[in-house]
Amino acid sequence: MKRILFFIVPIIVLVVGVYFFAPSKNHSKVLVIGIDGATWDIAQPMIDRGELPTLKMLIDSGISGHLASIDQPVVPAAWVSFATGQESGSTGVFDFLTPISNSYDFRIIAPGELKTPALWELIGNAGKKVGLINFLFYPAPVVNGFSISGELTPADLLSELADSTYPKSLNQELSAVGPYHIDAKKFEDPEGFLKSINTSLVERTNSAEYLVRTKKVDASFVIFNETNRLQHFFWKYQDPRNSAYIPGNPYERAISDHYKALDNAIKRLIAAADEDTRVLVFSNHGFGGLYKIVSINTWLQQQHLISFSPDLGQKYADIVNWHETQAFFPSQFQGIFINATGRYPQGIVTETQYETLRSHIIDRILTLRDPQTNALIVTKAERREDAYPGANNASLPDIILTFAPGYHASNEVGGALVRPSTYWSGIHNQDGMYILSHPEQKPTKRDAHILDLAPTILQMLDIPIPKNLTGTPII
Secondary structure, three states: OHHHHHHHHHHHHHHHHHHHHOOOHHHOOEEEEEEOOOOHHHHHHHHHOOOOHHHHHHHHOEEEEEEEOOOOOOHHHHHHHHHHOOOHHHHOOOOOEEEOOOOOOEEEOOHHHOOOOOHHHHHHHOOOOEEEEOOOOOOOOOOOEEEEOOOOOOOOEHHHOHHHEEOOHHHHHHHOOOOOEOOOOOOOOHHHHHHHHHHHHHHHHHHHHHHHHHHOOOEEEEEEOHHHHHHHHHHHHHOOOOOOOOOOOOOOOHHHHHHHHHHHHHHHHHHHOOOOOEEEEEOOOEEEEOOEEEEHHHHHHHOOOOOEOOOOOOOHHHHEOHHHOOEEOOOOOOOEEEOEOOOOOOOOEOHHHHHHHHHHHHHHHOOOEOOOOOOEOEEEEEEHHHHOOOOOHHHOOOEEEEEOOOEEEEOOOOOOOEEEOOOOOEEEEOEEEEEEEOOOOOOEEOOEEHHHHHHHHHHHOOOOOOOOOOOOOOO
16 A cells, blocks of 8 residues: 555656646746838738738738737837727827926937837736837836837937947847847838838847847837838838839839848747747737818918917927917827917916817817818817827827828918828828737638737736736737
């Protein structure tokens, strides 16, 4: 009997030990790759032609589908909603800029002003390590791991600013890997801009590959924003609907060639990660053609709601005659603000006039039509409290505008009400994309929302999902 127990007890201990101490499938690491503005409209035909083998491999081993973005898919608002699992009304981020209280001026957003915890905080608080590469903000967010600042960094090269990495010593470490340009250069000539885009992608991939391979964190976030830049300016070269499109032009394949380079970059990052790493590739919004620019300031002027100084200066706040202005449109990514008393230094709209004026503007702007086609330009004009229920309204425009496909607002002063878009030829839409590797199940098509990603990532890392996250895990 003793001999039997001698053999049975170790077996029981072994079984129990395997049950309790074997790695859980939910404890695998995650590699999250965000591609700013990537769209199935470009990717799917290329996948069908066999031109994006890495994305095809991920699709064949997981879940994929359309990813609905937030209602106003401006770059910072969409990224922050992804990172927090919250709508813009809760995060307080709607634009690259946020209004300065009791002023007509704006300032650039910073990581410290998020009104709800970001993924990297939740992951770090759970005792797990985070790597954050090129996520929007400057200075580099403080995380339980490492981070590199994003496109709001006020420099060309990463090495120019110590605060562009956390910890600061990472800056010198990355210098040994090679140069790292924060962002592509501004659009001047197509050839130079394209070269800048390609250089930025190569440098970011080199650094990200090194960090994923050597740091071995639990959650790696790598953001590629070159796609967004390229598609804003180069969409016309591959869009037959654009009047500037010429078949066979030298830049017709610039966007598709970039997607190929991204596919290879993703392949390298996957190879650099540990074997048990789950991979999520997604875009913060989609993309489509842009054909017309609408000057909301011109419209407000036509409605006798704003007055400008004849001596136009460089700064919007300096060229408006505020004592004669009821409503204004200071940013192309925001809505219409009411020059209310008690809120602005030279506010003229009283509390009793406020709601009547908002209703008047909403009714009028919803009838705005394209003079050439007679098409309606504004599809939605909402009061801020209706667009973002329960939000802190202090930084919100009083009226939120949504434009018909192919149209985009401008905050320029003077000029035609509606004109052809000659600078940008591509613009954001809500139809993003995602692919999530999930080896335990057959390839699955399932549409999701960008707010579903935060709880999905937390679930994969076996971290409790906060109750204030409204999204649903995809898996």
